[in-house]
Amino acid sequence: MVLDEHFLCPWWSALRRYLAHSEPNHRVRGCIHCYPFPAGFTEDDDTSSLGVCLAVVFPADVEAREQERRLLSRAREALELFTVLAAVNRLKFANFFAEFMADEDVVGLTSGKYSRVLPVWRCYLPKLLSPYVPVATQSSVTWGQLFGCPNDPWVYSVDFRQAMEQVKGLGPQEPESWRELRLEVDWALGHESDLSRTEMDEVLTLDAFSRELGKVFELEIPRVLHFCAVQDRARVIKAWSGSKSQAPASNAQTYKAQVDHETIPEMTKALAMTDFACLTVELEDEEAKNKPVTEISGFRFSTLVARRSMCKLTGANRAMSTVVRDAKYKELDMELTWASNSRVAAVCSAVAESSLMETLRVSVGADINHSEDQTMDRTRWGWLVYGLCAGESTTPDKVLHSGMSVFNLARDRETPSILRDLQSTAFLTVPEGTELRLGGLANPGSNTVFVLSRSHRCRAHYNPATMAECIDVVVAGYGICRMKLGASDRMRQFVRDSANCQPESSRRLSEFSLVISDLENERLVPDLLRLIGGGLRELCFxxxxxxxxxxxxxxxxxxxxxxxxxxxxxxxxxxxxxxxxxxxxxxxxxxxxxxxxxxxxxxxxxxxxxxxxxxxxxxxxxxxxxxxxxxxxxxxxxxxxxxxxxxxxxxxxxx
Incomplete structure (x- = not known):
C-alpha cells in the first residue's frame, strides 16, 4: 500500500472487522448502491465498469453494540470514505479490498480493463434485535440506527471531515464525465418481499457526491423491514399505533407464501402500514387445493391489494384480527405468467376492489412454453376484465353499472343456451361468519372452506339448474367461493344486474401495460381498450x-x-x-x-x-x-x- 492513502488505515481497520468474505445467509439485509455516472449511462450495456459486492455484518447484540460503539461509528464513516475513493481512484480502492474481491476482478482493474468500480455495500444483521436494543421498540428507525451507527459524522467528527477532503485529493477534481447520481437502496426479508428505491439526480460537484451515502443512513427504514428485524413484533406494531411513517415510498414485491412461516400474517400487517411507490405481486403455480397456501395468499391479496383482510385465519394465526391497509401505492405490477387460473382469479378479484391506482402492469399467459394454462383464454381474460372494470362491490351506485361479469366470460362453453339464459348475476351482502367453500365455477368439487371475517358485499352468481340451496360469490383475494343460501333468502337478498347492463369504462388508470400470449379472439384487445382506455396516457401491449x-x-x-x-x-x-x-x-x-x-x-x-x-x-x-x-x-x-x-x-x- 502506497503512502498517500495511509491516512485511511484507522477507518479500514474498523470496517474490516465487519467485512465478510462471502455472503452470509441472514434474514435482514440492506443493500446500498451509490456512485456517479455519465449521462445516458446504463449498467447493462457497459463493459468497462466493475460491480463489487461487499458484505458488512453489523452486530445485533445489545452488549456488542454498546462495547463497539466507536468502532461502529468508524465503520459507517469508512463506508462513506471508500465510496468516494472508488469514484475518484479505482486502483487505490482495489488496494484495500483486493482480498474481498475475485482475483480476475483485481487484475481487470489494475490492467485497465475496467475504468470504473461500482461498490455495492450489503449490510446484514446476523440475528433479530432483542427488546433490550432501544431501536427494537421505537416507532421509527433510521438505517443508521438499525445497524448500530446512528450519528452523522459530518456533524460530530473533525477527523472524518479532514479524511474526506484527503480522499477527494486522491483523484481528479470535479470529473467532467459526472452528470448524474445513482442512489439505490434495496432490502430483502428472507423470501417474502423485496423493496427498493432509486434516485437519479445531477451531481455537479465532488463535494455534493461525498455526502450522498451518508444521507441513506438518515432515512427511516420501511415498517415492514423494522418489523422483520426485531424479536418482539407485537411491541413494534403497538408503537406504530397513531403514528405515520416518514420512510420514502418504495417498491415492494410479494412472492408465494411460505406456509411454514407463522409470522406471515403479522408481516402482511406491517406491509399494510408501509407506503409503496409500486406493489408487485409475483405468483408461481399455487393451486387452490393447498389450503395453507390459499389461506395465506388470500389473506395477503385481500389485505394488500383490496385494502382489508376478508377471511379468518386458522391454526397458529387464528387470533389475528381483521387487517385494514391504510398505506398507499400508485402502481400495481402483477406477474402472473406461471399462475394457475385459480390464482389469477384470486388476484384479479382483489384488484376489482383495490384503492385508486394510476398504473397497472400485467404479465399473464406470456410463457407459451410453460403449460397449456398460459393461453389467454376466456377464463383468464374474463378475470382480467373483471379486475379492471368491476369496480368496488361496496359502492352502492355500482350495482347496476358494475362492468363485465366474469361469470359471463368464464362460463363453460358447453352449457346449454336455455340454462345460460336462466343464470343470473347480482350483488349479495354476505354476513360475517359465513362459511365459504373455495370452488364454484373456478374449482368445482373443492373442499377448502374459509370463514368470512366481516360482512361484505359480493358479486354473486346463481344457476337454478345446478344450485338448489347454494350460490357462488366473488371474494376479494380468493376468487369464486360457494356458500349455502336458501331459496327464500336468495329471493330477498339478491340485487340483480340490469338486463341491459354494459361494462362501465374504467377511468382510474393513466398507464397500462399488458404482456400476453395466444388469444382466442383478437377482438378482445380493442374491446379491452374500449373499457379502460378513456383516461390512459401510456399504453404498452x-x-x-x-x-x-x-x-x-x-x-x-x-x-x-x-x-x-x-x-x-x-x-x-x-x-x-x-x-x-x-x-x-x-x-x-x-x-x-x-x-x-x-x-x-x-x-x-x-x-x-x-x-x-x-x-x-x-x-x-x-x-x-x-x-x-x-x-x-x-x-x-x-x-x-x-x-x-x-x-x-x-x-x-x-x-
Whole structure:
C-alpha cells in the first residue's frame, strides 16, 4: 500500500472487522448502491465498469453494540470514505479490498480493463434485535440506527471531515464525465418481499457526491423491514399505533407464501402500514387445493391489494384480527405468467376492489412454453376484465353499472343456451361468519372452506339448474367461493344486474401495460381498450403468441383519445386514416417486431394529422421475417434522425 492513502488505515481497520468474505445467509439485509455516472449511462450495456459486492455484518447484540460503539461509528464513516475513493481512484480502492474481491476482478482493474468500480455495500444483521436494543421498540428507525451507527459524522467528527477532503485529493477534481447520481437502496426479508428505491439526480460537484451515502443512513427504514428485524413484533406494531411513517415510498414485491412461516400474517400487517411507490405481486403455480397456501395468499391479496383482510385465519394465526391497509401505492405490477387460473382469479378479484391506482402492469399467459394454462383464454381474460372494470362491490351506485361479469366470460362453453339464459348475476351482502367453500365455477368439487371475517358485499352468481340451496360469490383475494343460501333468502337478498347492463369504462388508470400470449379472439384487445382506455396516457401491449395479432391504430385512437405514449410489440399493424386518428395527439410511438405497417407513412406525411406535427419520438423494429413493403421502409428510413417536429418549430433550420 502506497503512502498517500495511509491516512485511511484507522477507518479500514474498523470496517474490516465487519467485512465478510462471502455472503452470509441472514434474514435482514440492506443493500446500498451509490456512485456517479455519465449521462445516458446504463449498467447493462457497459463493459468497462466493475460491480463489487461487499458484505458488512453489523452486530445485533445489545452488549456488542454498546462495547463497539466507536468502532461502529468508524465503520459507517469508512463506508462513506471508500465510496468516494472508488469514484475518484479505482486502483487505490482495489488496494484495500483486493482480498474481498475475485482475483480476475483485481487484475481487470489494475490492467485497465475496467475504468470504473461500482461498490455495492450489503449490510446484514446476523440475528433479530432483542427488546433490550432501544431501536427494537421505537416507532421509527433510521438505517443508521438499525445497524448500530446512528450519528452523522459530518456533524460530530473533525477527523472524518479532514479524511474526506484527503480522499477527494486522491483523484481528479470535479470529473467532467459526472452528470448524474445513482442512489439505490434495496432490502430483502428472507423470501417474502423485496423493496427498493432509486434516485437519479445531477451531481455537479465532488463535494455534493461525498455526502450522498451518508444521507441513506438518515432515512427511516420501511415498517415492514423494522418489523422483520426485531424479536418482539407485537411491541413494534403497538408503537406504530397513531403514528405515520416518514420512510420514502418504495417498491415492494410479494412472492408465494411460505406456509411454514407463522409470522406471515403479522408481516402482511406491517406491509399494510408501509407506503409503496409500486406493489408487485409475483405468483408461481399455487393451486387452490393447498389450503395453507390459499389461506395465506388470500389473506395477503385481500389485505394488500383490496385494502382489508376478508377471511379468518386458522391454526397458529387464528387470533389475528381483521387487517385494514391504510398505506398507499400508485402502481400495481402483477406477474402472473406461471399462475394457475385459480390464482389469477384470486388476484384479479382483489384488484376489482383495490384503492385508486394510476398504473397497472400485467404479465399473464406470456410463457407459451410453460403449460397449456398460459393461453389467454376466456377464463383468464374474463378475470382480467373483471379486475379492471368491476369496480368496488361496496359502492352502492355500482350495482347496476358494475362492468363485465366474469361469470359471463368464464362460463363453460358447453352449457346449454336455455340454462345460460336462466343464470343470473347480482350483488349479495354476505354476513360475517359465513362459511365459504373455495370452488364454484373456478374449482368445482373443492373442499377448502374459509370463514368470512366481516360482512361484505359480493358479486354473486346463481344457476337454478345446478344450485338448489347454494350460490357462488366473488371474494376479494380468493376468487369464486360457494356458500349455502336458501331459496327464500336468495329471493330477498339478491340485487340483480340490469338486463341491459354494459361494462362501465374504467377511468382510474393513466398507464397500462399488458404482456400476453395466444388469444382466442383478437377482438378482445380493442374491446379491452374500449373499457379502460378513456383516461390512459401510456399504453404498452406485448403479444407473445405463435402468430402476430392484428391491430389498427385508428381503433386505438378511438378508444384512447388522451394517449401520449404507445408501445406495441409483435402486432400486424395498420394505420388507415380516420377522423379519430387525425386528431390523435400521440407524442411517442414504439413498434417492435412488426410487420405490414400499412398506412403509417401516409399518416406521418399528412399535415392534417396531428402525429405528423406533434410526434416527438418514433422507434420501429422489424421482425426477422419482415413483410413490410420496401417502399414503406424507404419512406420511414427517409425520416431517420430528423429533428423532432416541436424542435423544428422552436429552432427553425433557417433564420
Amino acid at each position: 406485448n403479444y407473445c403468441g405463435n402468430h402476430k395479432a392484428t391491430l389498427k391504430l385508428c381503433d386505438v385512437a378511438a378508444v384512447c383519445p388522451e394517449l401520449e405514449d404507445l408501445e406495441l410489440i409483435s402486432f400486424e399493424l395498420s394505420a388507415p386514416l380516420s377522423g379519430k386518428l387525425c386528431s390523435w395527439g400521440l407524442q411517442e410511438l414504439t413498434i417492435g417486431d412488426c410487420n405490414l405497417l400499412h398506412g403509417l407513412p401516409a399518416c406521418l406525411e399528412n399535415s392534417e394529422c396531428r402525429m405528423s406535427r406533434e410526434l416527438l419520438k418514433m422507434e420501429i423494429t422489424a421482425s426477422h421475417d419482415c413483410n413490410v413493403p420496401a417502399d414503406t421502409i424507404k419512406v420511414l428510413a427517409a425520416h431517420d434522425k430528423e429533428f423532432l417536429p416541436v424542435i423544428k418549430e422552436k429552432l427553425p433550420l433557417h433564420s
